Amino acid sequence: MATRWGICGAGRISHDFTVALKTLPAGDHQVVAVAARKLEGAQEFAKKHSISRAYGSYEELARDPDIDVVYIGVIHPYHLSTCLLFTNAKKNVLCEKPLAMNSREVQEILDSAKKNDVFLMEAVWTRFFPASVEIRRLLAQGELGEVKMVRAEFGLPLMHIPRSSQKELGAGTMLDLGIYCLQFICMVYNREKPECIQATGTCQETGVDESVIVTLKFSNNRLAVFTSSSAMALPNSAIIVGTKGTIQIPDHMWCPTTLDVNGKVTQYPLPEPYLPLNCIKSTGMRYEAEEVRQCLLKGLKESAVMSHSDSVLLAGLEDEIRKQVGVVYSQDSK
Missing domain, CATH: 3.40.50.720 (NAD(P)-binding Rossmann-like Domain)
Incomplete structure (x- = not known):
């Protein structure tokens, strides 16, 4: 059914x-x-x-x-x-x-x-793209040894869009773009809360963050850094560096269809849309939809891949980053 x-x-x-x-x-x-x-x-x-x-x-x-x-x-x-x-x-x-x-x-x-x-x-x-599933498999099997560094970036020139500048519309690069980098880091480090977060950024006159750079330190001297921007185009790549090798997403890290694992490149093509899309590679949303179906069929109330605790962790880190950059929404004072 x-x-x-x-x-x-x-x-x-x-x-x-x-x-x-x-x-x-x-x-x-x-x-x-x-x-x-x-x-x-x-x-x-x-x-x-x-x-x-x-x-x-x-x-x-x-x-x-x-x-x-x-x-x-x-x-x-x-x-x-x-x-x-x-x-x-x-x-x-x-x-x-x-x-x-x-x-x-x-x-x-x-x-x-x-x-x-x-x-x-x-x-x-x-998290539900086949490339992301493969990343988790490789990490779980220890293919990279111990992960020592994760780097990600996501930047697009979006300032012409009201939703990217007006605070009352929830504008801000952290919640719009940076969240993709942050969730990637949290996934790689297996949902561990970082020991230290250092964030800096630039804000628009409207009081929302335009660009941010964030460094995170995890246990055993493992690091992560990400950059997000609503004002400029970045390479939008990601890399995981371990003691035995690297995994790279060369572009479109938020909707990955190419993986480079120690120099071996694999493609994960998407099906073609029947109507023009507004955003690139959006047919990739099919994977999260199928995850929902499978969870419902099993009677689950949350997904193990993107769990409630994952959302709590993400929100807490987003709050801290916004605080350090100086971004306050009306919802924060309620």
Whole structure:
């Protein structure tokens, strides 16, 4: 029986996620309904993607009895209220990253999911790519020996987009781009909390971070460093350095389809989309969608690959980095 999806939000990322779902077997994944703040937007989205139901409010989607899981693709200042709406309606949830604006909000969402006995996962899609699965396998088998250094960078010129400069829209490179580097480091170091974090950055006049450089020190003198920027294009690569070799993601580290392991390069191609995408390689969201399906089939309330504790760790590190760079959102004072 197909996993029946509801799409919350009719924007660019929801479009890409819906396109990605269509690359999976129709007998496994079905989009039943879409909801937007305006009915016209939902109807336009539904027509484009051949979805039978369109709602002009999120509440209507929450009341739909035929939805197994809701994908939340709204901007992150609204993640808390939207997640709570669906978890309190006993709906399983896959919510775009970052799960929330800070640790307090993340904990509130997780508490609600637990209270209502529903599945919830932060949509850190990178973790589910075949290349990421291979990285974890290589590390678990000790192919690199002891990892000593991890480096990652993610920078794109996004300052022309209001969502990247306006604080009330949740702007800031840490929550938008840096989170990908940070989750990668946390994955490589097996969810260990760093002993020390040093962050520096530049902020816009609006008070949001434009570029950040972060150094993290882990136990046994293991290090990590990442750079993220919403103002400039970076090489967007990542490297893991161990005592026995290296793993490199040469580009697009947030959606990896190429791995270089000690000089041996392997490609992990993605299926072609049936409609044009807004973001590069977005059909790769199919892997996180299939993870959700497998978890639901097993009756799990969280994914072992991107667990609740992973989201708590990420949020705590994001809070500390923002604090050091001097970025404060209105949600931080509640």
